[in-house]
Structure formats: C-alpha cells, structure tokens
Amino acid sequence: MTRPLPSRLVSALTVFSLVFPVVYTVAYYNEWALFWFYPLVGELYTNLQPPSRGPAMIYYGWIVLAFVSAALAGAIVPRRWAAHLWVGWSWIVPLAATLFTLAYETRWFQG
Amino acid sequence: MISAALLIIHGLASIVLIGAITHQAIMVWPAKHAEQPQAFFTRLRSLPQPSIYANTVVILYAANFFLGAFLYTSYRVDVRPYLEDTGLFLAAGAFETKEHIAVLGLGLLPAYWLFWKEPSRAGSVTARSYITLLLAFFVWWNFIIGHVLNNIRGLGL
Amino acid sequence: MITVLLIFHGLLALFLIGAITHQAIGVWKSKPIPSATFFQSLVNVRGGTYTNVVTILYVMTAIIGGIIYPSYVLDVKGNLADAQINAAIGAFELKEHFAIVGLAMLPSYWYLWKKVPLTEQVLARRLNTALIALMVWTTLVVGHVINNIKGLI
Amino acid sequence: MMNRLFPLAVFTSVFAVVYYACFVFSYTPVRFYPLMGEISTQDLPRTAGPAMGWFTWIVIGSVAGLVAGIAALLAPKNMHERIGAHLSWIVPAGVVVWMLWVEKHWFM
Numbered sequence: 001m002t003r004p005l006p007s008r009l010v011s012a013l014t015v016f017s018l019v020f021p022v023v024y025t026v027a028y029y030n031e032w033a034l035f036w037f038y039p040l041v042g043e044l045y046t047n048l049q050p051p052s053r054g055p056a057m058i059y060y061g062w063i064v065l066a067f068v069s070a071a072l073a074g075a076i077v078p079r080r081w082a083a084h085l086w087v088g089w090s091w092i093v094p095l096a097a098t099l100f101t102l103a104y105e106t107r108w109f110q111g
Numbered sequence: 112m113i114s115a116a117l118l119i120i121h122g123l124a125s126i127v128l129i130g131a132i133t134h135q136a137i138m139v140w141p142a143k144h145a146e147q148p149q150a151f152f153t154r155l156r157s158l159p160q161p162s163i164y165a166n167t168v169v170i171l172y173a174a175n176f177f178l179g180a181f182l183y184t185s186y187r188v189d190v191r192p193y194l195e196d197t198g199l200f201l202a203a204g205a206f207e208t209k210e211h212i213a214v215l216g217l218g219l220l221p222a223y224w225l226f227w228k229e230p231s232r233a234g235s236v237t238a239r240s241y242i243t244l245l246l247a248f249f250v251w252w253n254f255i256i257g258h259v260l261n262n263i264r265g266l267g268l
Numbered sequence: 269m270i271t272v273l274l275i276f277h278g279l280l281a282l283f284l285i286g287a288i289t290h291q292a293i294g295v296w297k298s299k300p301i302p303s304a305t306f307f308q309s310l311v312n313v314r315g316g317t318y319t320n321v322v323t324i325l326y327v328m329t330a331i332i333g334g335i336i337y338p339s340y341v342l343d344v345k346g347n348l349a350d351a352q353i354n355a356a357i358g359a360f361e362l363k364e365h366f367a368i369v370g371l372a373m374l375p376s377y378w379y380l381w382k383k384v385p386l387t388e389q390v391l392a393r394r395l396n397t398a399l400i401a402l403m404v405w406t407t408l409v410v411g412h413v414i415n416n417i418k419g420l421i
Numbered sequence: 422m423m424n425r426l427f428p429l430a431v432f433t434s435v436f437a438v439v440y441y442a443c444f445v446f447s448y449t450p451v452r453f454y455p456l457m458g459e460i461s462t463q464d465l466p467r468t469a470g471p472a473m474g475w476f477t478w479i480v481i482g483s484v485a486g487l488v489a490g491i492a493a494l495l496a497p498k499n500m501h502e503r504i505g506a507h508l509s510w511i512v513p514a515g516v517v518v519w520m521l522w523v524e525k526h527w528f529m
Contacts, residue, residue, distance in 0.1 A: 086234075115413070357527055368482075380426065
C-alpha cells in the first residue's frame, strides 16, 4: 500500500491545474506578452521589435505567465480552502478552456 | 536537419504517448455491456492496473510538449508564413488550436497525476475518468493535426 | 482525397505498430512476470490475441499504401530527384519492398500463431514476429521522414 | 498441424525472392503510368510521365509463390517437419539483406 501524498502537495497540485488553464486562456485571448521571442534571431525582448527581426512569438510568454501564476496560487491557497473544492472542477475548468479555445480559433475558418 | 530529426523523435514519442493514454482512456471508459472475455477489445479494457500508465503518460507528455515547443520556432519561421502566403488559413488555425490545447494539457498533468496517485479521494473516480478522457482527446487532437500540417509542409528542409 | 487517405494510412500504421510491438516484445517472454510497472505490462501480453488484428491492420495499411503510392511517384519522387535527396528516394524504395515482403509473410506468421501450438516452433514464431515488427517500424519511420520532406496534397 | 506451414513458408519465400528479382533485373513486362492512368506493355513517350513496375512485380511474385506453395503441398511429409517453420523467416530475412545491399547506392 503506497503512502498517501502529503495534503499540502495535494492541494497545491489541485489549485495549480485549476489556475493554469484560466490564466493561459485569458493571456492568449488578450495577447498579454511577458516577453516576445524572435526565433529568426533567437532573441527575447520585453517590447515589440521592427519587422526586420522576423516573426515575433508570444507563445512562450503565455506559458510562463500561466505557469508562474498557477504555481503561486498553488503555494498561496490554504489547504483547508483547497480541500473544500469540488473535484469536478478539475475537469470542468480545462474542458471549458478547451471549448473556448476551439470556439475562439474558428476565427481562422471564417474566410 | 536537426529540426527534421527532432520532429521524427517528436512523432515517435507521441506514438508511445498515444498508446499509453489510449489504453488508459479505454479502461476508464464506462463499459455498457458484458463482453466475451477473450475478445481483443475486452482484453484491451481489462489490463491489470491502469495507474501504472500515469507516470509514463506524464513523463511522455511533458517531454513531448517541450520538444514540440522547441520545434515550434521552426514552424513559426518556416511553415506558418508559407500557410499564410498560400491562404491555408484552415491549417494555420488548426495548428493554433494544437498550440493552445497542448498547453492546456500540460496544465492538466498535475491534477491527472494526482487523481491516479490518490484514488481514494471522495468523488474522484468520475473526475479521474473525465480528466483521462480529456487528456486523451488532447493527445489525439494534437497528433492528427500535427500529421496533417506536416503533410502540408515539413520542417528542417 | 489523397491527403485524407494518407492520414488514414498513418493512423492505421499507428494501431498496427502498437499491436505488433506489443506482440514482438511479449513473444520473447520466457517466464511469467508480474505486471507492476509500465514496462512489465508492455511485456506481459498474450501474444496470440494480437495476431488477427496485426494481420488485418497490415493488409489494410498496405492496400491504402498501394493506392496512394502512384501519388508519391508523381508528386514526391520527382521532387526528391530534382533536389537530389537520394537517401530519401532509397529509403522509400526500401519501404516499398519491406512492406510487400512483410505482407507475403503474413500467411505463415498467422499460421504459426493460430494453428501451431504455442509450445512448438517458438524460435520461428519469435523471428517471424520480429521480422514483421522490423518491417512495420522501418516503413513507419521512413514514411514519416519522407512525409516531412514532401507531403501529398 | 504442421503440414500447412511448409507450403505457406514456401509461398512467402518464393514470393519474396521472385518479387525482388523482378525489381533488381527490371523485369517489368507490364508498366503502369499513373499520370495517364494507363497500363502498357510498351515504353510510352516521356509525356506519359513516370512508369511504375511495383504492381507488376507483386503480381509476378504472387503467382510464382502460389505455384510453388501448391507444389509444396505435394512434397513428402518428412520434408515439412525438417524445413518447415524456419523457411518462413530465413528467406525473407535473406531478401531483406539483399535489399539493403542493392539499395545501398542511394546512401553513398
């Protein structure tokens, strides 16, 4: 019989997986950029660069923002509060984020 | 050349990932009726312990995600402009869903792992099933879109 | 239409490679082992149950491959030759031949698994299964590499 | 149970050898021109596009394999036991090595 996980870890992981999809979805929808990465020149900037630098990527910025936010939330939220969370949110929130993504990206298919 | 090699590894790793998560998803899928014991799909459902797939799925998903994120720069420089220049907006939009869904899956991994490691939590069996099915959908969705896009235009040429 | 067939060809190959790899690993098991880890469960399979699935998937994948092969000759091979990517041409040629010889092995492979008692002809069964697994892996990887170089649109 | 395996193994072996020999020696009595969607026993002009022999080699290999397999049914019983199962993988494995040898020029 494997030992049960420490409740601190259980609550942190639960909160992380709830916060991550929300922050990521809001970030990419609003195009919040922590930083831009220019793959052609392989450089990071905190502000937009001239077109000569090639295509700009915000993707990594969204991931870092979501990761940091979710990790902070996981660390901050009290165990008692997290323990009262309904387990169903663990799949409903990411599912909602997925449906929103699919709906949002239909913008590409409208000619 | 490196991008091409990494892309092939990305593809092969996703084959093992899709195998593991599909096995697990089939096992958690609610069985409607009794099936004959020796049928291929029945054996597919009756594997000893679905939880042994959890660690493998988490490791493979994360590794495949970061490999994909690394390759994404080549896509952004070589493929996306080609798609936009040739008006293949459907493909560009499809790949964008792949990008986002891959990240949503990454965020799901902690909860997914938790549910398989802590099966005793109240009400977690249903939640675990849905999370596993959602993750399986993410993997299949990204696998198919990745192949369709790669067929349109490759990397590292 | 060709693109749809190609993706379908790839998906069938995905299931085929899963089944034949399970069988090809499991057939070398010499004594019972527990199923406690992912890798143990990979080995701990009843090989016989895969035989029909492997046979059907192999035939379906080969037939679709044969249907889309002319498109490769017309749309891809010429480009590879023009770009002098000879290794890719050679690799795909091996893929064609491997796929067909593997197809021809299916009758004896099936017979060894389904008609000959599992305690007999163990080495022949192992090597037949291993050779077909080699064919499947080679053709999948080569197909993936060539598709990355030039697709079928 | 074993007497069916020998003919099947003979089919596999003869098919593999004959199929690949057709390729190596470019024995293509019938060609398929995918661009035109035509089959021809003659060389068509370049405008007809590339010619394919793959389907022809498969048919020739299959016929040869079938004939040999049927003949193998008539072979004496004790031959089945001795040669039997190992023929089914030894010859294909040998043909694989032959393929790698023939195709190596692409990779030089």
